Amino acid sequence: MKSLQPVRGTHDLLPDAFRRHRHVAERARAVAESYGFLEMATPIFEFTEVFKRTLGDTSDVVSKEMYSFADRGGEEITLRPENTAGVCRAIVSNGLRQSLPVKFFYDGPMFRYERPQKGRQRQFHQIGVELVGVEGPLGDVEVIALGAHILDALGILDRTTLELNTLGDQESRAAYRAVLVDYFSAHRDALSEDSLARLERNPLRILDSKDEGDRRLVAGAPTFETHLTGAAADFFAAVKAGLDTAGVAYAVNPRLVRGLDYYCHSAFEFTTTALGAQGTVLAGGRYDGLIEMMGGPATPGVGWAAGIERLAMLATDVPPAPRPIAVVPVGAAAETAGLRLTQSLRRAGLAVDLGYGGNLGRRLKRADKIGARVAVIIGEDELASGAAKVRDLDTGNQSEVSLAALADHLAAFR
């Protein structure tokens, strides 16, 4: 252990930050449920094979970003870098192919061994949805519309752009890939170093290169549109028409490409310019071949994931911290009565903070600092008279309320 620092790229979530995260997750869950997506969870680690077989050996996630280790039994284990593979594994493991289609929502930590920067951490959190067992474009439309709806519920939809593209079916993609390789190979000397590597591993990736020279080449490159099979073109048209019907605005970006092997047909990204180099806020696509790659029967699927940290940085309307009622006992005799009173108020459904020590002034100061709405003061006088002092900490008004009537009186501050 190196001193008392957290591991690089990991962060503590103290209450203020945690409240933002929780707000994002809760809003998202509520909207997802309104679309019929049910929350579920898979383990945060899986056999390494689950990710290796689905993400593709050449993807950066597999080749350099996985937290992998051998456990005590010698099993090769990996902390999940994303959750789609785990959810699909769970569908097969639990025999859920009997109940397709399934609609899942999830929320949890993911792990990637990356160089941290703004909006990028080694342990981060994602919410996401997976719709498995629907092969038609209506599935894509619903999943994308849900993403837009959640962003809207978080107050950030108007600061994002939905970029949409198609990666076609197997046939289209193979044909286009071959044409692209020919084109870029002919201009090899003009390609950037990064793109030369892409040419070997994932030539489609060259399309969204940020390099100036690459972009000039890309501008003259053959487009995917002209290489789509009729079926793939129809599928894309149906997705666009569905989004129009659902009232979801989008911009077709022919250069949008996904890095992971399992995507086909729809690829989409909600992007923003508010997060520096990390523009993607919510992204996903269709992955019809994934379960088959994993060793299961061919099963279509479509879904997306969104980074909670990124969403939390953009979210508006984050609720303020709750304001408790502070019970302030004065003097040793009142401590017991204070505890008894506190517990009875809590059982009545109120949020109550019991002051822990010091004189009256100190305890009121503490009550003020934690944002208490009212302070209930009980000392010897109050015990004798059977009525507590109730002090409104916003206005400074103070009144006497009989102990028996306290819970009802305070109900207004629940």
Next chain:
RNA sequence: GCGGGUGUAGCUCAGGUGGUUAGAGCGCCAGAUUGUGGAUCUGGAUGUCGUGGGUUCAAGUCCCAUCACUCGCCCCA
């Protein structure tokens, strides 16, 4: 994994060309107010100057390494 920037108190930051006891504001603690918070006033404590080496009579200041953060690339949420 590659390149740039930064690291001084809990937080935000000052500390010309090395020089003796390292500062401010906010926050924190105490008192004015031993049964009344917030405002004000008075007083107090902050700290391995990220860490480890080196140069020097002398290092917060210069050099090297390392760690962390940060910006960009790769890639991605």
